[in-house]
Amino acid sequence: MSDPLFEFLCRMGDNTLVLGHRVSEWCGVAPVLEEDIALANTALDLIGQTTLWLNLAGEVEGKGRDADALAFRRDVWDFRNVLLVEQPNGDFGQTMMRQFLFDVWHKGYLTALQDSKHDQIAAVAEKSLKEVTYHLERTMDTVIGLGDGTEESHNRMQKALDKLYPYVGELFVRDDVDDAMIAAGIAPDPAALRADFDAVLDAVLREATLTKPESDFAHKGGKSGQRHSEHLGHMLAQMQWLQRTYPDATW
Amino acid sequence: MYAQMIKSTGKGVKSLDEMEPDERAFQERINAGGKIEPKDWMPDGYRKTLIRQIGQHAHSEIVGQLPEGNWITRAPTLERKAILLAKVQDEAGHGLYLYCAAETLGVSRDQLTRDLLSGKMKYSSIFNYPTLTWADMGAVGWLVDGAAIMNQVPLQRTSYGPYARAMVRICKEESFHQRQGFDIMMKMANGTEAQRKMAQDALNRFWYPSLMMFGPSDENSVHSAQSMAWKIKMNSNDELRQKFVDQTVPQAEYLGLTVPDEHLKWNEDRGSYEFSEPDWDEFFDVLQGNGPCSVDRMEARNKAWDEGRWVREGLLAHAEKKRARKMAAE
Numbered sequence A: 001m002s003d004p005l006f007e008f009l010c011r012m013g014d015n016t017l018v019l020g021h022r023v024s025e026w027c028g029v030a031p032v033l034e035e036d037i038a039l040a041n042t043a044l045d046l047i048g049q050t051t052l053w054l055n056l057a058g059e060v061e062g063k064g065r066d067a068d069a070l071a072f073r074r075d076v077w078d079f080r081n082v083l084l085v086e087q088p089n090g091d092f093g094q095t096m097m098r099q100f101l102f103d104v105w106h107k108g109y110l111t112a113l114q115d116s117k118h119d120q121i122a123a124v125a126e127k128s129l130k131e132v133t134y135h136l137e138r139t140m141d142t143v144i145g146l147g148d149g150t151e152e153s154h155n156r157m158q159k160a161l162d163k164l165y166p167y168v169g170e171l172f173v174r175d176d177v178d179d180a181m182i183a184a185g186i187a188p189d190p191a192a193l194r195a196d197f198d199a200v201l202d203a204v205l206r207e208a209t210l211t212k213p214e215s216d217f218a219h220k221g222g223k224s225g226q227r228h229s230e231h232l233g234h235m236l237a238q239m240q241w242l243q244r245t246y247p248d249a250t251w
Numbered sequence B: 001m002y003a004q005m006i007k008s009t010g011k012g013v014k015s016l017d018e019m020e021p022d023e024r025a026f027q028e029r030i031n032a033g034g035k036i037e038p039k040d041w042m043p044d045g046y047r048k049t050l051i052r053q054i055g056q057h058a059h060s061e062i063v064g065q066l067p068e069g070n071w072i073t074r075a076p077t078l079e080r081k082a083i084l085l086a087k088v089q090d091e092a093g094h095g096l097y098l099y100c101a102a103e104t105l106g107v108s109r110d111q112l113t114r115d116l117l118s119g120k121m122k123y124s125s126i127f128n129y130p131t132l133t134w135a136d137m138g139a140v141g142w143l144v145d146g147a148a149i150m151n152q153v154p155l156q157r158t159s160y161g162p163y164a165r166a167m168v169r170i171c172k173e174e175s176f177h178q179r180q181g182f183d184i185m186m187k188m189a190n191g192t193e194a195q196r197k198m199a200q201d202a203l204n205r206f207w208y209p210s211l212m213m214f215g216p217s218d219e220n221s222v223h224s225a226q227s228m229a230w231k232i233k234m235n236s237n238d239e240l241r242q243k244f245v246d247q248t249v250p251q252a253e254y255l256g257l258t259v260p261d262e263h264l265k266w267n268e269d270r271g272s273y274e275f276s277e278p279d280w281d282e283f284f285d286v287l288q289g290n291g292p293c294s295v296d297r298m299e300a301r302n303k304a305w306d307e308g309r310w311v312r313e314g315l316l317a318h319a320e321k322k323r324a325r326k327m328a329a330e
């Protein structure tokens, strides 16, 4: 295993990078103008958080890589984001469901991370939490509104939940990197955050009149980097194209 | 400009003596530099012309998201991606302020949206041109936002209060956009050979379309004369175009780029540049829907609107249910 602190920081930064990129794909084509603005705002927050996490990762690594080097010059197997965030946008409902599931986890995780013994990590968590709290307020409202809206919107949201729920479990997997972070007092035990997550999820789904899938089956392999989905490579092909085509250029 | 070829009454400007008392008081207020507010009396033509103008401006902000959105997922650094995202978000915000300003004149945002999507209302010709390289993100900010500012800064003093106030907010952000665009151009123009080539290519492609943004000469247009009397147009198209050229040519020189006009020449006596007119046939083709991206832009907007219908309906239905439940509980 490479340095667990570096791995951990890549996980944080890659989650926000990949999700931020996905959200930014909505630019200019949202269902209403207010959503264009809100989606851009979410993407902006996530890209800002990415810069903080990945710069810190580069510092910890000590090989002279900064956030841009990590974002634009690594290949799929070096990415450490969970599979959930690399899933395609689908329709607006799927995008909102993905964001909601991530936001609930993200808020819980960042809240615990504020108590990190690593001062810089605690500071990034605190700053991010303010933004993420707002993201969750919005996505919660949207999931409830569309779940308890028309028959069509309800069906679409249920379909989105069914499709994405198998990617929730990975958020709570505890592995060697987590063990090292927990032992050092740097980050919380992800498995311990599941109960709070479920409580929020259940309450929101009830109000949204949506049904949680019965199976708790979980796809894994993003967080560890062992097996990403096919989608990530296409995203990177687009995201990294300029940097890789003109490696000598500064932008 | 963002509003091009706006038609007013077409009847020519009346003198104060020819006006009924209401209209005369209205015109005198404008002449004295006063503002017209939504509840004030106004001639029908003033209202209709403003709706056309503000609506077209709003639509331009909305469609204008597309050519720049085209590069958000390919932005070369995290910082550039964030700056571009913020810019496009600003443009959506401008659209929102302007639709709100139009609504004060008694037309709904939904109606204006329908008119855009059906092709009844237009948006600025400039957004029918493609963005082909990263340098285009520089050129759009530098030239397109730059040309927009030329027209919008004077509009901060326009006679219609809500429009003038929207312009004050918008202009602050537009000048930001222009500086950011120029900053990209500087990096590109001073970068590798490939980057310099992209920068020059972007200027070559965006120069004349930027000049077209001001519209054809309107020295003899009755529409313009009326709009100027109403102070919803502050300068002639040629005046603004000249100002734009005079401001931009030295910036291009500073970048070490060549303006694609062999007749470009400083005229010492006039204290301004002589330059070639853009191809106005091309301009009218673009207005007719034959711009390089006209079909794509309209398809993208229509697709977004159609695919968003279930979302708008769903949220509306939920709001209704919530209201009904609240009423039942009271």
Ligand SMILES: [Fe+2]
Pocket: B061, B090, B091, B094, B170, B174
């Ligand atoms: Fe704008």
Ligand SMILES: [Fe+2]
Pocket: B061, B064, B091, B144, B145, B148
């Ligand atoms: Fe603009």
Ligand SMILES: [Fe+2]
Pocket: B091, B145, B173, B174, B177
């Ligand atoms: Fe702008």
